[in-house]
Amino acid sequence: xxxxxxxxxxxxxxxxxxxxxxxxxxxxxxxxxxxxxxxxxxxxxxxxxxxxxxxxxxxxxxxxxxxxxxxxxxxxxxxxxxxxxxxxxxxxxxxxxxxxxxxxxxxxxxxx
Amino acid sequence: xxxxxxxxxxxxxxxxxxxxxxxxxxxxxxxxxxxxxxxxxxxxxxxxxxxxxxxxxxxxxxxxxxxxxxxxxxxxxxxxxxxxxxxxxxxxxxxxxxxxxxxxxxxxxxxxxxx
Numbered sequence: 324x325x326x327x328x329x330x331x332x333x334x335x336x337x338x339x340x341x342x343x344x345x346x347x348x349x350x351x352x353x354x355x356x357x358x359x360x361x362x363x364x365x366x367x368x369x370x371x372x373x374x375x376x377x378x379x380x381x382x383x384x385x386x387x388x389x390x391x392x393x394x395x396x397x398x399x400x401x402x403x404x405x406x407x408x409x410x411x412x413x414x415x416x417x418x419x420x421x422x423x424x425x426x427x428x429x430x431x432x433x434x435x
Numbered sequence: 436x437x438x439x440x441x442x443x444x445x446x447x448x449x450x451x452x453x454x455x456x457x458x459x460x461x462x463x464x465x466x467x468x469x470x471x472x473x474x475x476x477x478x479x480x481x482x483x484x485x486x487x488x489x490x491x492x493x494x495x496x497x498x499x500x501x502x503x504x505x506x507x508x509x510x511x512x513x514x515x516x517x518x519x520x521x522x523x524x525x526x527x528x529x530x531x532x533x534x535x536x537x538x539x540x541x542x543x544x545x546x547x548x549x550x
Binding site (some may be wrong): 327337354355357359365366368369372374412414422423424425426427429 | 536
C-alpha cells in the first residue's frame with residue numbers, strides 16, 4: 324500500500340494568518356499529486372492536480388508546490404478566512420493507472 | 436448540472452440486513468469508485484470500475500459487492516451489514532481511466548449506521 328502522510332493533523336489559526344501544511348509521498352513511480360478541499364457536510368472538491376517536479380499552482384489565496392524528487396507537496400493559504408475552514412486532503416497513485424490513495428487530511432480551523 | 440448523485444443521504448440498518456447504496460453520474464465518466472471515510476482514517480477505496488461491465492476490488496472490499504451495468508450507475512451492495520461497516524460512504528467518478536491525472540468528482544456522501 325502506497326503511504327501518503329499529511330501534517331499537521333489539525334491546525335487552528337486566526338483570521339488573516341497565513342498557513343501551510345505538508346503532504347509526503349513515496350517519490351518512486353510518481354505520476355500525479357492531487358489536493359482536495361473538504362468542508363464539513365459537503366463532498367471533497369478538487370483544488371489542484373500537479374504532475375511535474377517544481378510545479379506551482381494557484382487558485383485565489385491558495386497555492387501549492389510539488390517536489391517529486393524528495394516526495395512532498397506544500398499547500399499554502401494566504402490571509403486565512405473563516406470560509407477556508409475545511410479538511411485538506413492530498414492523494415497520489417502508483418503509476419498512471421493506479422487508483423488514488425488519500426492521506427488522512429489536515430483539518431484547518433480559522434477563527435474570526 | 437447534477438454531477439454525482441448518491442442516495443440515500445442517511446441510513447440506519449440492523450446487523451444482518453442488506454441494502455444498496457445508489458450512485459449515478461451524468462458526466463459520461465468512465466471511472467467510478469466507492470470510498471469509505473472513518474474517523475482518523477483517510478478515504479479508503481472499496482471497489483472501482485473502469486467502464487461498464489468491469490469492476491475490481493480496492494483496499495477494503497470485504498462485505499461489499501458492486502456492479503456496473505451502465506456507464507451512469509455504480510451501486511454498492513452490503514450483503515449482510517455489520518457494525519464495522521458504520522461509516523460515511525462516498526461515490527466518485529472521473530473522466531478517464533488514467534486516474535492519476537484526472538480529478539475525482541465526489542457525491543455528497545451516505546452516512547450509514549449499523550446497529
